[in-house]
Amino acid sequence: MKNRFISGMIAGSVIGATTGMYAYKRMNPRQRRMIMRRGRKIVKSAANMIDVIQSINMLR
Template sequence: MQNRFMSGMIAGGIIGATTGMYAYKRMSPRQRKMMMKRGRKMIKGAVNMIDMVQSMNMLR
């Protein structure tokens, strides 16, 4: 079952990346800039969340 899950995750990731690239190419330069800014903000938030969780585990 775990093997099927991993296969599905990989296939979904490839499909998602392909769709994202297609959508990105069809955007105007202004929309691309806005999307990149939003993406950077999301990545920073995710990194901060991971750091917070790791620091909580260190306290135990």
């Protein structure tokens, strides 16, 4: 069961990455900039959430 789950996750990741790259190539430059900005914003917020979680764990 665990093996099938892992292989499914890997296959899904590869398919998702391939589809994302194809979609990115077909975008115009303005759309690409918007996606990159949104991605940076998501990464920053995720990093902030991880910092908050780590600081909560430090207080225990």
